[in-house]
């Protein structure tokens with residue numbers, strides 16, 4: 631069991647300031663939880679602009695970069711680490727396409743957001759970014775290793 635847990639894939643998920651302000655924290659956490667993924671870290675933080683720029687460093691050449699970083703640092707964000715088989719890729723599936731106009735109904739953005747600049751949630755897009763983003767947002771001792779009651783029924 632412990633060896634299994636140690637190998638489990640992890641991803642970084644953030645509820646952006648719009649999702650927090652709109653009261654969607656429980657709704658979003660619930661979708662990941664009901665799927666069978668396990669929450670191993672969570673906190674509420676207001677990122678500084680500099681921190682937002684670090685988080686989005688890959689996008690620094692894009693025209694919307696400055697506005698995006700202003701927005702991410704404009705209020706509380708829920709930072710989380712979720713664990714489970716295939717959680718990086720499937721987490722993106724739960725989230726839906728970047729532009730909520732193109733996200734399928736049934737996805738978080740498809741059901742709960744309307745425009746790309748206010749798409750309420752972020753999820754790591756691959757194993758390398760997941761590792762980098764978890765390290766950026768969390769100290770190692772903020773990640774909790776535990777066996778949940780549900781997992782023996784999920785796996």
Ligand code: RTP
Nearest residue numbers: 694698727728746747748749751752753754755
């Ligand atoms: P995320 O990283 O937030 O999960 O989103 P993503 O991979 O689906 O999208 P990405 O291309 O990495 O863009 C990051 C965030 O930038 C905002 N954005 N605004 N045209 C625009 O105004 C525009 N395009 C992207 C979105 O909030 C997107 O989530």
